[in-house]
Amino acid sequence: MNLSDFLMSLVTSGVLGGLAAPFLTWVEDKWTWLAQAEPWARRLGAWIVACSLGVLPYLWQVLMQYEPVPADWRGWVEKLFAVAFVAITANQGIHILTKPVTR
Numbered sequence: 001m002n003l004s005d006f007l008m009s010l011v012t013s014g015v016l017g018g019l020a021a022p023f024l025t026w027v028e029d030k031w032t033w034l035a036q037a038e039p040w041a042r043r044l045g046a047w048i049v050a051c052s053l054g055v056l057p058y059l060w061q062v063l064m065q066y067e068p069v070p071a072d073w074r075g076w077v078e079k080l081f082a083v084a085f086v087a088i089t090a091n092q093g094i095h096i097l098t099k100p101v102t103r
Contacts, residue, residue, distance in 0.1 A: 017087025054087025
């Protein structure tokens with residue numbers, strides 16, 4: 001496996017988006033004020049972290065010329081949306097699996 005394959009697997013698997021959930025749990029344990037935030041604010045933060053982590057390997061691929069640069073702004077929006085969608089989906093999937101059950 002070379003660097004191009006590794007970056008492509010990071011982008012398409014959503015693993016970095018999935019890692020955002022345990023990371024944010026760790027951050028909430030360290031900063032109690034964050035754990036007391038509204039649920040929508042915590043979810044928005046999780047989405048921002050997941051998208052940021054998910055988009056970084058794609059941008060690295062474009063920088064290293066493994067992936068072609070999108071032709072116009074629409075190409076950028078479409079590609080970044082697709083990558084962010086995978087990262088958010090993985091993040092929410094991991095979150096629901098690791099969330100403590102409350103009744």
